[in-house]
Amino acid sequence: MLCALIMAGGKGERFWPLSTDEKPKQFLKLLGEETMIQMTVKRLLPLIPIERIFVVTAAKYVDLLKEQVKDLPVENIIVEPIGRNTAPCIALSAFHISRIYSDASIVVLPSDHLVVESDRFIETIEYGYKFIQNHIEGIVTLGMKPDRTETGYGYIQFNSQFVVKNDSDICESEAAVTRDGDKCGLCLYKVERFVEKPDEDTAKEYIQKGNFLWNGGMFIWKCSTVIKLTKAYLNNTYSILKDIFASPDKDFANKLNEKYPYVDNISVDYGIMEKAKNIYVIPSDFGWDDIGTWYAIERYRDKDDNNNVCVGDTKNLSASNNIVVAKDKPIVVVGLDDVFVVESDDIIFVGKKKDINRIKEIKRNVSK
Incomplete structure (x- = not known):
C-alpha cells in the first residue's frame, strides 16, 4: 500500500516578503495559477488517490490547507505542535499513517518543489516502490541529475559500481552501470554518503566526478522501517512518539502537545540517513527544482x-x-x-x- 507524505510546515523565509509566517510559500502561487501545495498534490493523484495522501503541517496552517486542498480527508492532516526538523516530523507521520494503513509504504516529499515532467516523476516513484516491495528494509531516495554547479543543494554520492535491479540482489558490473535493462531506463545505486551544501569549487568537483546527485529530499520506505530506524538512531524521539500514540483518543491531542516538543530537533539526513545501511538512489531526470529562492x-x-x-x-x-x-x-x-x-x-x-x-x-x- 503506497501512501504519500507531503511536508508542508516550513516558513519559506527565503521568499520573504511575499512568504510570511502566516502564509508561507507552499500556500502561494509562485509559478502559475496553482499554489505549490496544490501542484504537489495534483501531480501525485495519477498514482496515489487523495485518501492515501497525507500532509504534515503546523496547526496555524491547517485552515489554509483545508481551503486549498478541499478533498483531503481531515484525518490525513497531521499536525506538529512545534517544528522540530524533518526526522521527528517523518517519524510522527509514520506512526500516524501506520494506524490507518498497517502495512503502508510512503513516498516522502516536500510541498514546494517543481516537477516539470509529471509522468516521468510518477514512473520514477513506481520504480522505487517496486524495489521497496522486494526489499522491505530498504530506503530509496530520488537523486536529481545535476545540470549546473549548484551550491544551494545538498548532494548524494553513490557507488557507480553497484547497481541494483528491482527483482534481484546487488550487481557489481561495469556493464550494468548505465542501465539495468528495465524498459523505463531507470536504475538504483547504493548510496555512499549524503553531503552538505558545498562551496563552488567542491560543487564543480562533484559534477566532474559524475557520481554525485542533488539531494531532493524525497524518500520511499515502509512506515515500519521509519519507525525501526527512529528507534535505533533516535531512541528519545521513538520513546516519546510511542508513548504519545499509546494514549487513548480522548487524551491524544493533549499528550502530543505536551510531549512532542521534547523530541530530537534534527534533520532526517543527520538523524537517520547518514547512519542507515540500506539506502539506494535512483538518478532522476523529471525536471526537478527546489523552489527555494527568488x-x-x-x-x-x-x-x-x-x-x-x-x-x-x-x-x-x-x-x-x-x-x-x-x-x-x-x-x-x-x-x-x-x-x-x-x-x-x-x-x-x-x-x-x-x-x-x-x-x-x-x-x-x-x-x-
Whole structure:
C-alpha cells in the first residue's frame, strides 16, 4: 500500500516578503495559477488517490490547507505542535499513517518543489516502490541529475559500481552501470554518503566526478522501517512518539502537545540517513527544482525582451534582468538593472539581485 507524505510546515523565509509566517510559500502561487501545495498534490493523484495522501503541517496552517486542498480527508492532516526538523516530523507521520494503513509504504516529499515532467516523476516513484516491495528494509531516495554547479543543494554520492535491479540482489558490473535493462531506463545505486551544501569549487568537483546527485529530499520506505530506524538512531524521539500514540483518543491531542516538543530537533539526513545501511538512489531526470529562492522564480517564469520577470501590473523601462512582483499597486522600474522588487501586504522590498541569498538575514534585520 503506497501512501504519500507531503511536508508542508516550513516558513519559506527565503521568499520573504511575499512568504510570511502566516502564509508561507507552499500556500502561494509562485509559478502559475496553482499554489505549490496544490501542484504537489495534483501531480501525485495519477498514482496515489487523495485518501492515501497525507500532509504534515503546523496547526496555524491547517485552515489554509483545508481551503486549498478541499478533498483531503481531515484525518490525513497531521499536525506538529512545534517544528522540530524533518526526522521527528517523518517519524510522527509514520506512526500516524501506520494506524490507518498497517502495512503502508510512503513516498516522502516536500510541498514546494517543481516537477516539470509529471509522468516521468510518477514512473520514477513506481520504480522505487517496486524495489521497496522486494526489499522491505530498504530506503530509496530520488537523486536529481545535476545540470549546473549548484551550491544551494545538498548532494548524494553513490557507488557507480553497484547497481541494483528491482527483482534481484546487488550487481557489481561495469556493464550494468548505465542501465539495468528495465524498459523505463531507470536504475538504483547504493548510496555512499549524503553531503552538505558545498562551496563552488567542491560543487564543480562533484559534477566532474559524475557520481554525485542533488539531494531532493524525497524518500520511499515502509512506515515500519521509519519507525525501526527512529528507534535505533533516535531512541528519545521513538520513546516519546510511542508513548504519545499509546494514549487513548480522548487524551491524544493533549499528550502530543505536551510531549512532542521534547523530541530530537534534527534533520532526517543527520538523524537517520547518514547512519542507515540500506539506502539506494535512483538518478532522476523529471525536471526537478527546489523552489527555494527568488532565483528559482527567475528560472521558470516567462521573461520579457529585456530578460525581466514581471508578475502582476509591472513595467520595466530601460531596465533589464529584474524580478518585479506587484500585488495590489502598479510597479514601474526605470533605468535599473539586476534588481528585484517585491510588493507584499505589509512591505515593498527593493534590492540588488546579488543579495537574494541574504534574504533571511535581511528579514531578521528589518524585523528588529
